[in-house]
Amino acid sequence: MKKVWVRFIMILLLIACSGSSLPLNPSQDWNKSSWRDDLDLLVSTIKEQHRFPFQNISEQSFLEKAAQIRDTLSDMNESQRMAALMMLTASIGDAHTALYPMETESFQLYFLWLKEGIYLLRVPEDKKELLGSKLVAIDGKPIDEVITKLRTVIPHENEQWVKSKVPEFLRNSSLMYGLSIIEHPSTAVFTLESGDGHILNLDVRSSVPIQNETNAYAVYKSKSNHYPLNYINNHRDYWYELRDEDRVLYIQYNHCRNSPDQTMQDFNQSVQQTLNNGRVDKIIIDLRNNSGGNSSVMAPLMDTLLTYGFTKPGSLFVLIGKSTFSSGMLNAIDLSKRVNAILIGEPTGGKPNSYGEIEVFELPYSGLHGQYSTKYFRNSEGDPSSLMPNVLIEPSIQEWIEGRDFSLEYVIQAPL
Structure with a gap:
């Protein structure tokens, strides 16, 4: 067992290149044939349908990553498998080619990345006293470490797109569990810092979003009741x-x-x-x-x-x-x-100079949806990010x- 654990960690280090590791906690309903079929379809879709998939990563390196995932799929739980396939997709470095995470339940905390950090700006009404707090850590992991792990599953061509997507992915409990950001698939401790410097550890459980309830959520507002x-x-x-x-x-x-x-x-x-x-x-x-x-x-x-x-x-x-x-x-x-x-x-x-004109696809066993680019657009002299x-x-x-x-x-x- 120890050899399997060490091998699993080393493989995911190679895939993510982020220093992250995933817990060994395989699901009971493991069907390696079906997940491997999804992996094979993902690889063939990117190889054969994308306009130029190997501009930022060599084909050999991409296929090696895929092989490393294939060898350890049976040791992963569902969240880890999803994260691993998202990492592989993101590795080609095209922000328009992506695999979307599943999200049946999520943490009902809505963050925004601002100049000074990541802030909580929309919450269920019963937590409105937390509005305006700055996110410091999740399950004891400093926010910089959390961002580093999330970056590996966000296809991006600049850091601005990472900043746009991180607040969205912070809500996805399954994805954060698959990346070992949180220790339990549906609960986490969010450490927040208030405007006056007080630290609060907030225990949160994932749930379905509140639907059709008047004033179910509170949004941070100034004393003048205005915002951007x-x-x-x-x-x-x-x-x-x-x-x-x-x-x-x-x-x-x-x-x-x-x-x-x-x-x-x-x-x-x-x-x-x-x-x-x-x-x-x-x-x-x-x-x-x-x-x-x-x-x-x-x-x-x-x-x-x-x-x-x-x-x-x-x-x-x-x-x-x-x-x-x-x-x-x-x-x-x-x-x-x-x-x-x-x-x-x-x-x-x-x-400005990037791929686009997307087509969509679905991985039939996992139900994961994705997209890939079919055209390259050049809109600027040089190659600004x-x-x-x-x-x-x-x-x-x-x-x-x-x-x-x-x-x-x-x-x-x-x-x-």
Whole structure:
């Protein structure tokens, strides 16, 4: 048994290259043939369907990792198998080629990675006194160690996308168990630091998200009851408001798709009617939440910006951030090039020159879903890791404490 344990640890060290190890706790319903079939399908899909899978890792190294997983599948539990296949997928270094984790239950704690650290900003109502706390550790593991382990299963081409995805994966109890971040598949101790420096150890059990309950969750708000604008109505595909006092039209564009409630064509006509009133000096397009879809959906709005003359420097601003990815990032590039937009915020999670145009697949035994890239896009000279803002403004916990949006304030104060 000792030899099997040592061999298992060494293999996963090679796979993850992260110093992590997974506990030896195989499930009782192990079916190695079916899991091996899933592994084989994953390998063949990436090898045969991806446009260029071996740009960041050699084919030999990729196949060796797959073989190492195959040899130890029978020693793993379900969570470890999922994590191992996610590590393998992430190893090719293409942020658009991914295997999604299962999530039947999760920790109902919603974090956000800000300039000062990872903060708890949305919780069930009965835990609202914890809002605004900084995450320090999970099950005694320092947050830096937790991030290092999660990074191995997040396909990424820059650290900004890691920062975007880590808060989401912190909720996934099965994945964190598979990575040995937590010691039990459904419970964990989250160590939090309050604003005044007090440390609290919070025992949490995973559960299904609360559905259809009014005021089931509490969101951190300042004394003024405000918070950054990109967290208002961010479930909607797009919406806008005219800020009359500032003569600013704010447009939030969260998903590159036509909304079932209002097509982009109809939305654009509404924007035109507002512009026809002649009370708009500046336009803000907020792409901080936009992680992609179909980049051509924005075409009507792009035409309006050109037709109405918002090409003058200082009249159009685009807000970008770590969750601006794929087609959302492509729209930011187009707005910068075609309409002279000034980019405000932080570097994008998307890489300008990268793969995309995804196809999806399913691993039939495990039920895991994934996607792979079929096309390479070159949108920038050189090979920058992110689309960089013209003006760097990193999201800060101070915005939440003070009820402000620093990027919005910059645009309002910027001279025409």
